[in-house]
Amino acid sequence: MSVRTARLAVTAGLVGLSSMALIACTSNTPEAEKTTTTGTQQVAAKGNDEPGKKVKIGFSAPAADHGWMGAITKATQAEAKKYPDVDLQVAEGTNDVNLQISQVETFINQKVDAIVLLPFDGAALTAVATKAMQAGITVINVDREFDSSFAARTTVLGDNHGMGVSAGTYICEQLKGKKDAVVAEIAGIDSLPLTQERSKGFKEALADCGLKVNNRVAAEFTVESGEKAATNLLQAAPKIDAIWNHDDDQGVGVMAAIKNSGRKEFFVVGGAGSANVMRDIKSGNSLLKATVIYPSTQGADGIRLARLLVQKKALGDLVEVEVPRVVQLYAPVVTKDNVDQYLPTAFES
Structure with a gap:
């Protein structure tokens, strides 16, 4: 440890x-x-x-x-x-x-x-x-x-910093020491301290397992900005292993852009903990594998x-x-294994 x-x-x-x-x-x-x-x-x-x-x-x-x-x-x-x-x-x-x-x-x-x-x-x-x-x-x-x-x-x-740490730690666990893995980040509004704290925690957690953020874009916590930022990211990065999206509201647009791209070689971790993301995680039929709670x-x-x-x-x-x-408050990671515990208090995007 x-x-x-x-x-x-x-x-x-x-x-x-x-x-x-x-x-x-x-x-x-x-x-x-x-x-x-x-x-x-x-x-x-x-x-x-x-x-x-x-x-x-x-x-x-x-x-x-x-x-x-x-x-x-x-x-x-x-x-x-x-x-x-x-x-x-x-x-x-x-x-x-x-x-x-x-x-x-x-x-x-x-x-x-x-x-x-x-x-x-x-x-x-x-x-x-x-x-x-x-x-x-x-x-x-x-x-x-x-x-x-x-x-x-x-x-x-x-816990904004903790959100980044939780997301980065989960991605490290899933990639299991794959040192050449490409990790992407779709942040929120970069001028906000909360976004800066989330990114800082994410970077620190990835560094702990020898990974880094290879590609990063920022959105504005809206569906429209999420779709635009994700489109730009996918065009700039021909290979991705994992994406952390800071916010599940903007994530609606992020997932729309991913669907339009037809790409499926990576998994996605959300942020904040919306009910629609949790339902996708529970289904097991989505690129969304986890989300990090921001209560x-x-x-x-x-x-x-x-x-x-x-x-x-x-x-x-x-x-x-x-x-x-x-x-x-704590920033736990929600996966298929524990989603039923958190779904009752989740918000709708």
């Missing part, structure tokens, strides 16, 4: 513990008091799903102009409906930074208890999020980070955490009595 592989294994274990903690925080069955080996009685966080103080939460996110973002908002609303003590106020999705700032200002004026905010631009929303925190409102930052730690109580993140549950997790924070509760499986400052 290489140093990097060992490090990833430890990281995966830690993230797994965090995931278990999130699940435990909403257990419907309160745990009984337990006696430790020192004789001290310790009461676990109990009944976190039981109704408590009414919590008014404002939610704002970018426009649902692609499947993943639409799933974020849908899952957030569905999660809030599970709790009779949650009053969710949903602002209309927008890619206009100034409008999103005004939405947060409205939540402040309404004196909500918490704001779950997926900013269109984290840097641009930092000041108004800080203002909300200074007004005594609990802010949960989702997916795109603010520039200041004072702008949010807790941040819920996917569309982050807003829903934000609702749970906001509720716990306002009600002064904690995560049941942690000794720490406060909700963590940062919760980073």
